[in-house]
Amino acid sequence: MWTEKYRPRTLDEIVDQEEIVSRLKSFVKAKNVPHCIFAGPPGTGKTTAALCLAHDLYGENYREYIMELNASDERGINVVRETVKTFARTKPIGEVTFKILILDEADNMTEDAQQALRRTMERYSETARFILIANYSGRIIEPIQSRCAPFRFTYLPREAVIERIRYICERENVKILDDGIEAILEISEGDLRKTVNILQTAASLNKPIDAEVVYSVVGRANPYDVREMMLIALNGDFIAARNKLRELTQKYGLTGIDIIKQIHNEIFRLNVPDKWKVKLADIAGEVDYRLIQGASDEVQLSAMLARLVEAGYEIKRAL
Amino acid sequence: MSSETAFIPWTRKYKPKSLSEVVGNEEAKRKILGWIRSWEKGVPDKRAIFIYGPPGVGKTATVEALANDLNMEIIESDASTYRTEEAVRRFAGRASQYGSLFGMKRLIVFDELDGITGSADYGGLREITEIVKNSRVPVILIANDAYDPRFAALRNNCLLIEFKKPSKVEVMRHLAKICAKEGINADEAALRFIAERSNGDVRSAVTDLQALAQGRTRLTYEDVSWLASRDRKEKIFDVLRMIFYAKDASTAKAAVNMADVDLDMLFEWIYENIPYQIKNPHELANAMDMLAKADVYRRRVKETQDWTFLRYVIDLMTAGVASSWSKKSAGWTPFKFPERIKTASFSKEERMLLSEIGRRIGRKCHLSSSRAVREVLPYLRVIFQNNPKMAKGIARWLDLTNEMITYISGEQ
Numbered sequence: 001m002w003t004e005k006y007r008p009r010t011l012d013e014i015v016d017q018e019e020i021v022s023r024l025k026s027f028v029k030a031k032n033v034p035h036c037i038f039a040g041p042p043g044t045g046k047t048t049a050a051l052c053l054a055h056d057l058y059g060e061n062y063r064e065y066i067m068e069l070n071a072s073d074e075r076g077i078n079v080v081r082e083t084v085k086t087f088a089r090t091k092p093i094g095e096v097t098f099k100i101l102i103l104d105e106a107d108n109m110t111e112d113a114q115q116a117l118r119r120t121m122e123r124y125s126e127t128a129r130f131i132l133i134a135n136y137s138g139r140i141i142e143p144i145q146s147r148c149a150p151f152r153f154t155y156l157p158r159e160a161v162i163e164r165i166r167y168i169c170e171r172e173n174v175k176i177l178d179d180g181i182e183a184i185l186e187i188s189e190g191d192l193r194k195t196v197n198i199l200q201t202a203a204s205l206n207k208p209i210d211a212e213v214v215y216s217v218v219g220r221a222n223p224y225d226v227r228e229m230m231l232i233a234l235n236g237d238f239i240a241a242r243n244k245l246r247e248l249t250q251k252y253g254l255t256g257i258d259i260i261k262q263i264h265n266e267i268f269r270l271n272v273p274d275k276w277k278v279k280l281a282d283i284a285g286e287v288d289y290r291l292i293q294g295a296s297d298e299v300q301l302s303a304m305l306a307r308l309v310e311a312g313y314e315i316k317r318a319l
Numbered sequence: 320m321s322s323e324t325a326f327i328p329w330t331r332k333y334k335p336k337s338l339s340e341v342v343g344n345e346e347a348k349r350k351i352l353g354w355i356r357s358w359e360k361g362v363p364d365k366r367a368i369f370i371y372g373p374p375g376v377g378k379t380a381t382v383e384a385l386a387n388d389l390n391m392e393i394i395e396s397d398a399s400t401y402r403t404e405e406a407v408r409r410f411a412g413r414a415s416q417y418g419s420l421f422g423m424k425r426l427i428v429f430d431e432l433d434g435i436t437g438s439a440d441y442g443g444l445r446e447i448t449e450i451v452k453n454s455r456v457p458v459i460l461i462a463n464d465a466y467d468p469r470f471a472a473l474r475n476n477c478l479l480i481e482f483k484k485p486s487k488v489e490v491m492r493h494l495a496k497i498c499a500k501e502g503i504n505a506d507e508a509a510l511r512f513i514a515e516r517s518n519g520d521v522r523s524a525v526t527d528l529q530a531l532a533q534g535r536t537r538l539t540y541e542d543v544s545w546l547a548s549r550d551r552k553e554k555i556f557d558v559l560r561m562i563f564y565a566k567d568a569s570t571a572k573a574a575v576n577m578a579d580v581d582l583d584m585l586f587e588w589i590y591e592n593i594p595y596q597i598k599n600p601h602e603l604a605n606a607m608d609m610l611a612k613a614d615v616y617r618r619r620v621k622e623t624q625d626w627t628f629l630r631y632v633i634d635l636m637t638a639g640v641a642s643s644w645s646k647k648s649a650g651w652t653p654f655k656f657p658e659r660i661k662t663a664s665f666s667k668e669e670r671m672l673l674s675e676i677g678r679r680i681g682r683k684c685h686l687s688s689s690r691a692v693r694e695v696l697p698y699l700r701v702i703f704q705n706n707p708k709m710a711k712g713i714a715r716w717l718d719l720t721n722e723m724i725t726y727i728s729g730e731q
Contacts (some may be wrong), residue, residue, distance in 0.1 A: 036638075200698070204710075239594050314600075
């Protein structure tokens with residue numbers, strides 16, 4: 001897949017995030033890396049930066065010196081205790097005296113797991129350095145934050161993304177039109193992974209990529225449109241919105257947490273008065289909490305949809 | 320998008336208009352017709368017939384169809400009216416003495432005689448017996464059990480006509496006719512299942528059919544087989560009606576005791592039906608909120624294994640829902656059975672396959688499995704459907720099994 005094919009291998013290949021890259025290069029030079037937190041929105045190069053750092057530090061066989069864990073898949077205290085400990089305990093052979101443990105989606109770890117992680121980080125800091133990757137550093141507990149060097153990744157500038165798109169198209173022999181590029185930029189919102197995935201999918205149609213092609217593949221890839229479900233509810237049709245919800249959970253396997261996250265993302269983009277946005281965010285927060293506590297996805301989300309119906313009704317009446 | 324307004328029960332919509340449309344009971348129908356014809360030659364030996372048989376086999380429907388065929392006017396009394404001696408005399412006394420009004424032949428019917436009680440309807444039976452003895456117009460009595468001792472005197476003055484349960488095939492044929500008229504393509508197995516369950520009760524078979532099939536164009540065995548889990552006596556619809564339209568909180572709560580379904584199942588029924596019953600947006604939101612809170616308590620029961628929390632679940636799902644709306648519905652809306660139970664949800668195998676695909680993508684693309692499913696898989700689907708060559712390369716690179724490839728390209 002192109003996301004991997006065109007993922008930079010070395011720090012030099014990283015096109016943007018200059019400040020971060022230069023600091024990371026200084027770590028390589030010193031052959032020492034502190035514990036780090038890479039925080040920032042998705043698709044801005046956090047994982048890539050961690051892998052490139054490891055590559056530059058250990059050379060081509062860097063995979064032997066690192067361990068990638070995904071907190072979303074392997075969360076829980078036990079994983080930290082067992083896997084991490086086993087990995088972190090032994091000293092690597094070679095010039096560099098520590099291994100690197102990349103913990104992706106670290107903000108999805110429970111607080112207990114983070115507490116356990118903190119102790120592990122301290123105990124094995126001689127032999128292992130941790131790079132925690134997160135969308136929100138705020139979800140990482142304070143004691144860990146204070147032990148880590150923070151790196152804040154930001155959305156790539158428009159030009160950098162355009163350049164990347166053109167570069168890939170050239171290499172892949174794909175014809176792309178200007179409005180195609182615009183469409184991709186609009187949809188991917190600075191997320192480079194999404195950008196490349198859309199690009200490859202559009203290219204798979206084997207015709208010049210224009211805006212129409214882009215929108216059609218994106219539309220086909222995302223039939224489970226949470227926004228659409230919300231609009232149906234706002235329009236007053238609860239039953240249709242609930243059917244949509246069922247489609248999302250039953251046909252596409254989305255979890256309640258996935259959906260409430262997306263609902264929350266959409267709330268502030270809705271064309272409703274701010275008063276309602278805040279109200280809905282509050283409700284979403286309660287639903288989110290209940291879902292984490294193990295309440296029923298469908299029932300809780302339906303209750304949220306019913307509030308959207310109410311909001312739509314109130315807003316229309318106020319007009 | 321469905322917006323049923325006034326609800327017409329199919330039992331009424333497809334009520335037989337003519338004797339020939341009544342399901343089964345050919346012999347009984349012949350006897351009744353013979354008796355009514357005999358009135359043309361003067362008052363017969365027996366001035367009344369006593370039709371009896373189990374519920375829902377077409378006793379009342381037969382009488383109404385008969386009156387329709389022969390253009391007769393029915394003077395009717397059923398259990399909903401008082402039937403004291405005085406009331407019966409007022410209702411039927413005069414009518415039984417004068418042959419016709421406006422040239423129409425008249426038929427006096429006492430339906431649901433089982434419902435007559437000794438106290439409230441004091442003297443009523445005796446008065447009916449008097450009318451039967453002296454009537455100048457045909458009288459028809461209807462009850463489930465003609466051999467109830469209370470009817471002894473009455474019985475002696477009547478021609479007894481028994482209604483039997485129609486056969487399964489007869490019920491099926493009737494259901495098939497309704498389906499044809501409703502434009503529903505129904506599997507024979509589905510109709511057989513409903514007919515079998517009804518045990519000869521045509522009315523309940525039609526009610527079940529409506530509950531299961533209204534608004535659909537297709538009815539399969541899978542659509543109906545879930546009914547097996549509920550016993551007819553549970554009358555889940557009655558329980559729901561009691562909850563949604565409860566006059567007060569305690570009535571709503573009491574409904575739970577009537578339901579033989581387990582609480583989770585009842586919860587599903589309520590959840591499914593809230594939006595069909597409650598249309599006002601505020602009330603809908605409030606009712607859903609109550610149910611969502613009940614769900615939270617339900618979760619607490621599981622978490623703590625402390626079953627005393629159930630009482631809050633019950634409070635909120637019954638009284639909570641009932642009290643969150645004004646119960647002014649635009650028209651009677653039928654209850655729907657829970658979609659969640661019927662639709663095969665995302666199966667466990669499918670979920671496992673999906674998360675394994677996610678893991679394989681994630682391994683290569685440095686993503687969590689769930690994120691890979693969410694963010695990458697949708698695009699892979701499109702690629703797999705469009706570009707076999709590119710798909711093949713990706714599949715090899717991700718090390719996908721054939722099953723996974725089929726799954727990814729086959730969806731939608």
